[in-house]
Amino acid sequence: MSRARLPFLILLGLGLAAQAPVPETPVASPVAAPPVAEPPAAAPAPPPIDAVRPDSGTQELPAPVPKPRLARKKVDDKPQILSSGATVAEMEAAIVRGTGLYILLDAGRSVLEVRSRGIVLDSVPLLGVEFLNHSPIVGGGRGEVPALPVTWVVRAEAGDFEREVIAPEALRPYVPEDQRTALDEARNPKVIASHDEAAAPPSTYEVHLTNGWSLEILDQAPRTGFFARYAAAVREGWQRLRGQKREHPPMLAVAMKGDDAQRIHHVFRADLPLIIAPGKS
Amino acid sequence: MYPLPNAPTALPASARVDWRRRLRGVVRALAVLSLLALCATTALALIGGAYRARPLRPSPGDSTSPASKKATTAVQSARPKGVYVVIDTFRNHLRIYKDGELLRDAPCSTGSGTVLRDPRDGRQWVFDTPIGERTIQRKVKDPIWAKPDWAFIEEGYLPPKSASERFDDFSLGRFALYMGDGYIIHGTIFQSLIGQRVTHGCVRLRDADLEWVYKTVPAGAKVYIY
Numbered sequence: 488m489s490r491a492r493l494p495f496l497i498l499l500g501l502g503l504a505a506q507a508p509v510p511e512t513p514v515a516s517p518v519a520a521p522p523v524a525e526p527p528a529a530a531p532a533p534p535p536i537d538a539v540r541p542d543s544g545t546q547e548l549p550a551p552v553p554k555p556r557l558a559r560k561k562v563d564d565k566p567q568i569l570s571s572g573a574t575v576a577e578m579e580a581a582i583v584r585g586t587g588l589y590i591l592l593d594a595g596r597s598v599l600e601v602r603s604r605g606i607v608l609d610s611v612p613l614l615g616v617e618f619l620n621h622s623p624i625v626g627g628g629r630g631e632v633p634a635l636p637v638t639w640v641v642r643a644e645a646g647d648f649e650r651e652v653i654a655p656e657a658l659r660p661y662v663p664e665d666q667r668t669a670l671d672e673a674r675n676p677k678v679i680a681s682h683d684e685a686a687a688p689p690s691t692y693e694v695h696l697t698n699g700w701s702l703e704i705l706d707q708a709p710r711t712g713f714f715a716r717y718a719a720a721v722r723e724g725w726q727r728l729r730g731q732k733r734e735h736p737p738m739l740a741v742a743m744k745g746d747d748a749q750r751i752h753h754v755f756r757a758d759l760p761l762i763i764a765p766g767k768s
Numbered sequence: 769m770y771p772l773p774n775a776p777t778a779l780p781a782s783a784r785v786d787w788r789r790r791l792r793g794v795v796r797a798l799a800v801l802s803l804l805a806l807c808a809t810t811a812l813a814l815i816g817g818a819y820r821a822r823p824l825r826p827s828p829g830d831s832t833s834p835a836s837k838k839a840t841t842a843v844q845s846a847r848p849k850g851v852y853v854v855i856d857t858f859r860n861h862l863r864i865y866k867d868g869e870l871l872r873d874a875p876c877s878t879g880s881g882t883v884l885r886d887p888r889d890g891r892q893w894v895f896d897t898p899i900g901e902r903t904i905q906r907k908v909k910d911p912i913w914a915k916p917d918w919a920f921i922e923e924g925y926l927p928p929k930s931a932s933e934r935f936d937d938f939s940l941g942r943f944a945l946y947m948g949d950g951y952i953i954h955g956t957i958f959q960s961l962i963g964q965r966v967t968h969g970c971v972r973l974r975d976a977d978l979e980w981v982y983k984t985v986p987a988g989a990k991v992y993i994y
Contacts, residue, residue, distance in 0.1 A: 493799055494799035494802050497799070497802040497803065497806060501802070501805060501806065501809070574830070574831050574833075574836040574839065576836050576839040576840040576843060577835060577836055577839040579839070580838075580839035580840075580842040580846075583842070583843055586900060586901040587900050588899060588900060588992075588994055594824055601994050603900075603992045603994075604846045604847055604990075605846045605847045606847050606852075606868070606992070608854050608856075608992055609856065616824075617821045618821065618822040618824065619819040619820065619822070620819065620820055620822055621817050621818065621819050622818075622820055623814065623816075624816070624817060632822045632823070632824070633825070635824055635825060635826050650881050650882060650883050650894075651882045651883070652883045652884075653883070653885070654884075654885040654887065656887055658887060658888065658924060658925060658926045659924060659926065660925070660926055661920060661925040661926055661927070661928040662925065663933065675924055709819070711819065711820060716818035717809075717813055719816075719818035720813035720817055720818045721809045721812045721813045721816065723815075723816030723817060723818065724813055724814070724815035724816030725816070727815055727816055728815065735817070738819070740819075751858075753858065753899070765824055765825075
């Protein structure tokens with residue numbers, strides 16, 4: 488091979504190595520700490536019954552209220568979780584005693600089902616399911632892979648998205664609807680409140696599990712070929728050199744269509760059981 | 769000056785040799801740079817790491833064992849018998865099943881997710897339709913709604929002292945199915961908003977669907993909301 492061709496081959500190799508990377512965690516924005524409900528300490532005296540906001544003539548809109556991110560209510564009735572070694576039916580039998588939802592992820596049939604009491608409420612087709620372990624590019628070892636089927640529990644939800652807030656500055660005496668004037672309607676806080684459309688749920692997000700693993704919901708199958716891993720390793724090596732070391736828990740990557748991922752985003756809440764089945768259940 | 773018609777066009781030998789030498793120099797420089805880049809990226813890759821896919825490790829257990837058969841029976845017996853309701857709060861659809869067979873699929877409206885704050889004491893309401901299992905506790909025809917405090921605060925009014933000013937006999941429509949904790953399947957005067965997430969947590973149906981649900985779903989039926 489002529490020496491003139493060698494650099495071109497090297498450049499070609501580098502170009503292939505600069506492919507789109509394996510999605511890294513976290514993908515979705517992290518769960519913000521829910522705002523603590525402010526206790527009504529030293530509640531101010533309510534305004535007199537005939538107090539009315541002075542009409543300044545021009546209706547000024549109040550300042551925008553910051554949109555909260557709230558922690559959702561946990562799943563009720565903690566079910567009994569069986570350790571691995573049982574069949575899917577036994578794991579499900581232990582869970583159906585509760586009144587909450589649970590998820591059955593069947594890797595063999597490539598489907599994720601939202602269930603309750605043994606019935607399928609919704610079914611989401613999957614594009615792929617893979618266990619991923621973070622390891623060095625060379626000599627990384629096999630990593631931990633659980634024996635299937637297994638039941639895991641969600642530790643924290645996938646994160647809330649922005650909500651519209653109605654926060655009247657003051658309350659005025661009640662006026663029955665048939666006696667209201669146009670001015671009363673103009674003062675309606677529902678009209679004054681922010682009209683921004685609530686943000687749609689994300690189509691890729693991360694769900695933390697109680698066993699330290701994470702469930703990664705993606706809108707495409709993760710790229711785990713050599714060049715994609717090489718590029719990801721280079722990026723992480725650069726971040727480590729800059730002192731930005733990140734945790735990389737083992738993960739279960741589940742790829743599905745973006746619409747489906749948005750559809751089930753709100754289902755992932757704390758204490759939600761998740762059964763991972765290897766094949767037909 | 770234009771070249772003469774029969775003038776020679778080829779470069780002299782000395783110029784050709786010089787051009788090749790320069791090209792070789794450039795190629796060598798590129799090769800060295802490439803090699804350095806490769807070494808640098810490889811060093812970074814060795815410091816870092818990446819996710820690697822692992823094959824599944826199925827260990828399905830014995831599905832024919834007595835314990836597994838007993839579990840299968842337990843799951844089947846846990847399923848609701850007769851009529852039950854499934855509500856999809858994302859796509860805003862209410863489905864009625866009987867013994868697993870779909871009877872009706874109707875568009876509905878579910879909780880908007882809006883947050884309301886009381887300016888007096890900071891009390892807060894979140895208008896979500898709760899997910900999980902519920903039960904139809906009772907059914908009422910021509911229901912009267914006792915408006916809670918939030919219904920007034922939302923419009924900027926103080927809750928009235930007189931209880932009679934809280935009663936509303938038209939907002940819930942002709943039928944109501946109560947699921948407990950203040951959550952109701954009911955009608956609405958805003959028929960055009962069916963299919964959107966606009967309620968305060970209740971589930972709204974169109975008149976025709978509501979009447980059918982009222983007549984078909986008995987008290988005690990399960991409602992699964994997700």
